[in-house]
Amino acid sequence: MNTIYKLVKTFKYFHRYASSISNPLTDCTIFSLSSGYGKCGVSVIRVSGPRTKYALQTLVGLRHELKPRYAYLKSIYHPENKELIDKGLVLWFPGPASFTGEDSCEFQVHGSLAVIAAIMDALGKVPGLRPATAGEFTKRAFFGGKLDLTEVEGLADLIHAETEAQRKQAMLQSTGALSRVYDNWRRRLIRCAAHLEAYIDFAEEENIEDDVVMQLNKELRRIITEIREHLNDQRQGEMLRNGVRTAIVGAPNVGKSSFLNMMCQREVAIVTPIAGTTRDIIESTHNFGGYPVIFADTAGLHKQTQDIVELEGMSRAKECLQNADLILLLTDARELLANIANNNGTLKEYQSSYLQQLDLDENALADKRIQLITNKIDLLSTTELQRLTQIDVLRISCKEPNTVELQPFLQHFEGVLRELCGQPSAEHPRITHTRYRQQLERCIEHINIFLDEYAPDIYPDIAISAQKLRNALKCIERITGHVSSNDILDVVFKDFCIGK
Incomplete structure (x- = not known):
């Protein structure tokens, strides 16, 4: 018997790890507007706590028991002057079968600011009720084990x-x-x-x-x-939740700001023929194929400058690269063709040399997804365009975005985002x-x-x-x-x- 007692005592000791934490809620009943603020057709006001039924009786004068989770059309009165406030739907959710696990109810009323203010004032006059704080309904659901x-x-x-x-x-x-x-x-x-x-x-x-x-x-x-x-x-779930931080980098005047405007389909950044127009980081969030992307246009990277503002812009651009999930490396199409032809190199070798020219440490970016994109194909001759098509590189024209090259690029970019973020599934939650x-x-x-x-x-x-x-x-x-x-x-x- 002594051994059995010890076993029971031991397993009771560890059972506390399996049990939920105690509910710290008080006897207070809370209320708040649960729908959006502003004028609308219908607004929803939620009440939760032990005095919910009393609040219902006070505002709508219940003559019989409400059936749980049924909508009743009721007249709603102010508890002090008995003045009619509005006619709306009332729903009763007795605990524990409610969102919070407590007795709860909802008033679905006309969405004017005056009606909302009057009902909130009426609930505030009911003894034992107070306005809810931010997230308090969900916090009660958490403490209630829901x-x-x-x-x-x-x-x-x-x-x-x-x-x-x-x-x-x-x-x-x-x-x-x-x-x-x-x-x-x-x-x-x-x-x-x-x-x-x-x-x-x-x-x-x-x-x-x-x-x-x-x-x-x-x-x-x-x-x-x-x-x-x-x-x-690979942090897929976090990237999907927070957005894929995408840095647009390259030498001055390769079309980074034009690329940002094209992808966001609006004039986000200033575009001029003058090299070095962008000095600071310009960010814009975009929904691309269902995936959130945070584009960051950066200052052009090069070595021939002593301008302190431009140097600061390049410093910020490099810092942006360190925090990016995806790097879009923009190049000039003619420069790409000339470099590969003169050096008899591959696209990978060109990318490495290009990063070095921009004073970027390729090893520091080894864990980053880098996508090389060549711009300004509208300036190429027919012969040059044919040579470029033989190179496996993404081709675009920010000046003429309606070219046949754009759709393949957009499809490829969406595929990159799908790889980075993954597909949400119940079998493999991220x-x-x-x-x-x-x-x-x-x-x-x-x-x-x-x-x-x-x-x-x-x-x-x-x-x-x-x-x-x-x-x-x-x-x-x-x-x-x-x-x-x-x-x-x-x-x-x-x-x-x-x-x-």
Whole structure:
């Protein structure tokens, strides 16, 4: 009986890793406008908390129980002067079957500013109600166990999504695609930690099999392999979420600003025949085939200048290159043909020499995706154009963008973005936040420390080594939010709008 008691006590101890954190909500009921601000046909005002039903009774005078999740057309009155404010739809969501897990309701009313202000004032007069802060509805859903932290962040990304690919990725994350992956590792680490604790406490007394630790080590190595495969994604999810930072570089007057204007289909940058017009970084975000691209037009790179403003512009251009995900290297078509003909070189050799001419370290850019593009093909003769077509290089004319060369270039560029960002899928969800990557890397570090310390020929204090396993578990729990951290929560919820 003593042994059974110890086992139960041990597993109860580790069960706290599997249980959700406690709900810190108070008795306060919150309300806010959940639809967009400004004049519109219909506005939605949301209420959540224990006094939601009382608020409904106060504003619409309920004579009978409302059926959950049914829309009722009701007259809405101010609680103080009993004046009719509006007639609208009222929906009742009793907890826990609601977004927040609490009793909730919605008022769907006419979207005039006066109606919204009157209903918000009426709710403010109901005892126990207060206006919601930014992200408070979602925060209550998190603390109520309706969402974990990855799903919360996916919901935030869905609200801010601007392209179709971003929407797909955010939707997958908000519905638990990443959560299921991390929860699988979490549960397996909990089981490993529990088995290890049982081995520490009872191995000598109860003849627990000696291969427990061996099987434990195998499982931990499998987890490491899976996490490394997950990490080896070339930051596709993060690029899709944040946008592909694309630097447009080249010598002065090769058409970088014209290229930016052509890709964004508007006059973003000033274009003149004078070399060196662009001095600072000019950025513009564009939805290209469903993928977000942040184009950055940079100052022309060359060595023949003593102008301090131009030198500063080139310094900023090189810094932009270091932070870019994709580098578009623009060249003059005639210069490209002449260089290859004179040096009998290949396109790759030309690109290397071109980077050196621009005073760029090719080795420093080794991990960058560099795409060579030749511009000004409209200035080529028929013979020169035929020679250029024999070279496997992307060809465009920013001055005459309607040439037959443009469509193949756009299709190729979209393919490059697809390679960089990948295709969002539920089977292989991508890491979308740097925070996830950092915690997963730390998780691997802690597991490796445990495996290294608990080698069969070392015989350390296994109880001390077991702490490394618990630390690995905490890294996963910090991603999903099972370990409460105010710093993490503040970062997650700061970008939510009020009413969500």
